[in-house]
Amino acid sequence: MPAISSDMTMKTLKGYGVSPGFSVGQVLKVEQGLPPVYKFRIADDAVLERELLRFDEAIARTTEELRSFQHKLEEKLGRDHSLMIQAHIMILQDHHFSGAIRDYIRAERVNAEWAVTVINERIREAYRKLQDPYLQDKIFDIQDIAARLLNNIAGWQENHAPEHYENIILVSSEVNLSLLGLMDFSHLKGFAVDSGGWTSHTSIIARSLEIPAVIHLKNITSLVHTGDLVLLDGSSGTVHINPDAATVARFHQQARSVISPATESGPYCLLPEGETEPVAKVDKALRDLRIYLNSEMPLELGNYQRFGVSGIGLFRSEFVFLRKSTEKITLADHLEVYQQLAEAAYPGTVNIRTLDLGADKFPETQGRHPEINPALGLRGIRLSLELRDLFRDQLKAIVMANTRNNLQVTIPFVSSLDEILAVKVLLRDVSREVTGRDESALPLGAMLEIPSTFFLVDLLAREVDFFALGSNDLVQYILARDRNNMPHWSPFDSAQPGVRGGLELLRRKTAEHKKEIICCGEMASHPFFVLMLLALGYRSLSINPAMLPLIRYITRTVDGKSLRRFYQQLSALHTLPEIEDFFLHRLGDYFPEPLVKTLLHVYRAEMD
């Protein structure tokens, strides 16, 4: 096999920056079917030998697995088919595969997982270059073998506790939630992805982890290799691959001069020094404004107090579920997280959104419900009612953790009244078990994210205490359009007349019933669409912590009159090009110039 050399020349790519900040790290290319790995260097010779042993044991286990599979296949289908598995065993044992991995571990002094990922990628690339259709299929076989091997390595105990992990920049075509569930965030320093949008999972997670992310890089997955050095600028959307020394130096200098927006004096946060109560400055039209934060882990609110935060408006509880396999999740796992949450956010409130995943993420339901279209399938509250014991545990843990009286429950993916009624029965049940009283022990809210709720909101208002607007899903379900599907996606979809009409209706109806409606989706963290929400009269926003200074800057700069004029004009626009032009060029007619400049900067309009 020809030597496979990596192309080490410097390349610079431009995409959209969707989470600000600067990062330097090594590429980890994650492809479908392969678990994400981490990287550390091994200085000690004895540890290195143990790592090689660990790898050899994994090879032995994988061979054993394939052999038993081969026997099974031979009995059922005959020798001709079992030979395919023989081919897999041969690939595994091949000195171009396991031999090369072993050499890499020894030469680079790295952990086995990292070496498998690098060598797998090199072989795949060599095969891909041959452009032989038959060999393209073989690439999947090699991938399959690598995945098996990685599983077996991970199944063994770690050889030692490394002190120093390398910084990882995750490169992928698009990051999905289950992949992130497997990821160890402590080494993750950024994302660079081919596709995606402002509201795709990558962008949302990156902003809430406060690490930079660049999306829409089109083909970065085919331009980099695992282990390449990259510089990531999540503000301008620039990615340097294998940079030269001068670029690295320039980058470091730039990174030092810009302060992250979450810190006091970042470029988006214009709070004067010493001012602790920005809320006092807002126009009277925005006096009743409440700002909450979105989070997927218990968050100390102390750092955010100076921005005036009412609590956590959306706690995504999926991470409690994704950490373990479902049969292993106990009430105690939930309880531990919710107790921390209640404590950390006090005196602020916390809205815990119950499980909001699709059945495709759960082995229990995968077999029973093969889903052709998971977006319209068994997810959110539908899945919770199906996995009732799991759901009961979650509700009970929330009630038990509510000793500070600051927790609330939010139900995702509500499409009918029946679902809310079923939840209320369960909630009353678990409340009785915990408190002895026959009434719900905490406030209940329904997510409004499915268009049927436009016609249900009056009925729902009688049953729930508050609402949460899930704008990401709402936009997708109104337009029947996948937000990750770039060619047919417009960043201005959120301001389309069809979407605006829905938002107007929900705002009006919830106000009639005097129920709080918390805007939890990305719209509330978006430099343009938050203006629209404010103009429509939405007064509770739950945003990503990294966006807090920007949103506060907006809310203390705009006033009721300018918002009204702004929306009057926007609501007269009916087509996407008009709406896009309005946001990119006409905001100055309504709002002060420095604010507009900041908004455009955040949106990166000047780059396009």
Added chain:
Amino acid sequence: MLTREIEVRNPLGLHARAAARLVDLTSGFRSRIVFARPGRNEQVDGKSILGILMMAASRGTRLRVRVDGPDEEQALAAIEAMFAGDFK
């Protein structure tokens, strides 16, 4: 050292199963076995399935095989027989 040119004649070419059979055979000999496609510089190790697959040898491809070692005659004869019998 023995060198011979042989043709891939089975309809599917040197695909995974054929390659697995070939490597199974070559691995049994002590001699060094190397394949090359005429006109290409790269030589592949006849005992490596990844190497054999990399040749992407479809039906009609002519390959040069070089066998070098104590059992080279038996090895070459067995390889030729396998190619002639379409890797059955």
